[in-house]
Structure formats: C-alpha cells, structure tokens
Amino acid sequence: MTDFLPKEVLEGLELARRRDLKKKNRLRVRVGEETYPILRSWETGFALDRENTEHLRGLVDVYDGARHLYQALIVAAREDGHEMSFDFKRATQHREGPPLDYDRPDDAPVGLLPR
Structure with a gap:
C-alpha cells in the first residue's frame, strides 16, 4: 500500500506517528535542565527522537511523569530512521531514603512515641 502513496503523504504520516508517540508515553529523560520524551523503552535501553539527542550520553535521570524511576x-547505540537508540551501561533504581547497611526486620518499630 505504501508503494502507491506520494512521498509527501508518507512523510506526513511518519510525522503524525512520531507526534502521537511523544504524547502517549509518559517516560522522560532528564539531563540537567533539558527533558526529552522517550518514544520506546526496553530492559536494556530506550529510543528518543533523533533531532536534538545525537549528542546525548553520560549520566541521565529517567522519570515516569513526576516519579523518578x-x-x-x-x-x-544506533540510529534507526528518526529515532536514536541508547543502551544502559548501568541503571540504578531511585529510592526515597538512603540504603540500609543491614536487613531490617519486618516487625521493627517505625518510630518512637513520646510519653
């Protein structure tokens, strides 16, 4: 079917598909003050729009909406049409508190109440 469509129509369809991917996905990559929407993600990496992200590398933060993942x-890693794929060298999950150096029992008190 795509053999019969004019080049301009195919480009318009691709642009609409990319715009739709950006709107649907809540995942974002943040580098300093810059934020980029993630088009696709998998266990060992993700893909971004290639326009402004070819230079991207190093330490980044990944968010799902406002939640730091x-x-x-x-x-x-590679260019694929309008996408640029990135691979993780390492990915550390974000924790709300500092990591514990010991195993905390399940029945441990959460806090102390004053008398």
Missing part, C-alpha cells in the same frame, strides 16, 4: 549511565 532511576538514574542511568547511557551511550548512543
């Missing part, structure tokens, strides 16, 4: 060290 993890901090990752990334490298550019």
Whole structure:
C-alpha cells in the first residue's frame, strides 16, 4: 500500500506517528535542565527522537511523569530512521531514603512515641 502513496503523504504520516508517540508515553529523560520524551523503552535501553539527542550520553535521570524511576549511565547505540537508540551501561533504581547497611526486620518499630 505504501508503494502507491506520494512521498509527501508518507512523510506526513511518519510525522503524525512520531507526534502521537511523544504524547502517549509518559517516560522522560532528564539531563540537567533539558527533558526529552522517550518514544520506546526496553530492559536494556530506550529510543528518543533523533533531532536534538545525537549528542546525548553520560549520566541521565529517567522519570515516569513526576516519579523518578532511576538514574542511568547511557551511550548512543544506533540510529534507526528518526529515532536514536541508547543502551544502559548501568541503571540504578531511585529510592526515597538512603540504603540500609543491614536487613531490617519486618516487625521493627517505625518510630518512637513520646510519653
């Protein structure tokens, strides 16, 4: 079917598909003050729009909406049409509190009440 469509129509369809992917996905990559929407993600990496992200590498933060998911060290892997794929060298899940150096029992008190 795509053999019969003019080049301009195919480009318009691709542009609409990319715009739709950006709107549907809540995942974002944040580098300093810059934020980029993630088009696709998988266990070992993710894909971004290639326009302004070819230079992207190093330490980034990945968010799902406002929730911080993890901090990752990334490298550019490959170009695929309008997408740039990145692979994780490491990805550390974000925790709300500091990590514990010991195993905390399930029945441990959460806090102390004053008398």
